[in-house]
Amino acid sequence: MESPIQQRVTEIRKFNRFYTNIIGLVNQNVLESPYSLAEARVLLEIDAAAACTASNLAEILQIDPGYLSRILRRFKKDGLIETTKSMTDGRSQILSITEKGRATFRQLSDASASQLIQLLEQLPQGAQQTLVQNMAAIQNMLSGQADTSITIRRHRPGDVGYIAYRHGVLYEKEYELDHRFEKYVLQSLIAYLEDPSRGEIWVAECCGAIVGFIGIVGISEKTAQLRWFLIEPDFRGVGLGRKLVSTVMEYCQQKYYNHVFLWTFKGLDAARHLYQSFGFTLTEEKENDTWNNQLIEQRWDVMLGVD
Amino acid sequence: MESPIQQRVTEIRKFNRFYTNIIGLVNQNVLESPYSLAEARVLLEIDAAAACTASNLAEILQIDPGYLSRILRRFKKDGLIETTKSMTDGRSQILSITEKGRATFRQLSDASASQLIQLLEQLPQGAQQTLVQNMAAIQNMLSGQADTSITIRRHRPGDVGYIAYRHGVLYEKEYELDHRFEKYVLQSLIAYLEDPSRGEIWVAECCGAIVGFIGIVGISEKTAQLRWFLIEPDFRGVGLGRKLVSTVMEYCQQKYYNHVFLWTFKGLDAARHLYQSFGFTLTEEKENDTWNNQLIEQRWDVMLGVD
């Protein structure tokens, strides 16, 4: 019995071992060249930076200054780099790559590129793109620069289809509901699109992916129905449900709806607590075997602005 | 002007540089321990394998046998492992980890796990899951074990929503069509779900992701309409369109439809060629500014079984 986080650590380690090999493969050409990996990194860095000093490099590459000094001496002897005394600081010297150095670098670079191209060419175009996107996503997340907060926005073209899609997939997986349920959801969404003025749909996003949604539709002048409330399994239990329901409730108050109801299934305890905390009470239960399973539907109602 | 594949190589390199640092970070605790990375890998491997010999290890870890021999000697001296002569081969000796060795290993392991946990804990639960999934996907693709072929299957719950979703997103991006188009697509899909017996929808998948789809619906006894034909941008130009249209055409022949038509937009040259190659001819053009843009709709028709 491993905790989810331990499982993830195990997975990441597996990936690390695997990817260490991939990096090794790509670096192989460097190992075959007369330069060490550290040397290649130094050359790469000098090439990338327009002008840098030895101490810059030592800091960037986390390398011993003495060691670096010897590497640079060799590069200079081989004619790969040139050094010029800094105008502003007599102790420093500016490093720059020569034509020969650039050629050498390009050779190393091309060799490793061809390794990568070989790897890529095993994959169809689209999968290549997916691969690169996955890498970018990982980098984004691990670099800590990514905005990993969950944002809620109003719906955009495509979202309505997406909502139907996730309802179809998740309710099939979790409750074995079939095409009939999917159709029912689609119909309700179309009804909303027919007259969107009396309702709204919100989508919760995290890192560019949709992780939950909720909607409201006016049924009469004072009554609205809460619909399409769903949170992706990985994002349950982090307070997103409360945020979404709050969004809906605020909207209802703005629009002067004083009565909100919703239909749900019996047995969803987390949802029940959430509804109760917003003042909903159970008002009706009925069996429904339209959708393949003996689920019991529940209706919950709340009156607003009565406190 | 870089080719797409070069762009991807650049991206992968960027990721490699980045991930080298991540791996370095995770391995840091090993570097702080009295063991080298190679030694840690050896200990890890001995721990993982129930019983192994030195030559096993040398092969698995791609390590010099002489070097390995010395590492093992040190481990033995430190009481981390034990060796017993093999029953079946007097030259070999079976390596096994001692309690002390296991404790040492666990210490190294826990330290690197805590590094990873720190990394993970910056992210919300769901993003953690996404991270791990991305890693698994990369591993799957690069290990060459993944099935990267494109498969076509009939639709399942959720797919219909997904089709609406992708239509909404892609037609908005590519033609600036708005909610009205999304609604139109949804309505057509519902009409199909109302009576699925006279048509079918197929979905093309690659690596678990939907990369294209197509559908057909019976309009009269002998006439069917081809609909919802869309291929993800990354998967265009690889012959998938032809495969999907073929699937539809075969279905029509089976169902004795002898007349197929479709509506498309003017200017999609790749699609035009495809339709022509299946015998479709342009039969009608009309302007349509229902959906925000001055697109010209085209109708294409083909008679089957007349050759």
Add this chain to the structure above:
DNA sequence: TAATATTAATTGACTAAGTCAACTATTTTA
């Protein structure tokens, strides 16, 4: 079955990679 080839593991001799502390020449700071 004896001769030969192969394999597992070890050892000696070596090179490459990397670290550490001491040093010189500057520059910055108190």
Add this chain to the structure above:
DNA sequence: TAAAATAGTTGACTTAGTCAATTAATATTA
């Protein structure tokens, strides 16, 4: 202006890793 800090270099060293030779056991084959 003296003391502290910084850039870069050098010598002496340790660690990591390679390569070829060696020993002992096993497998192969004439």
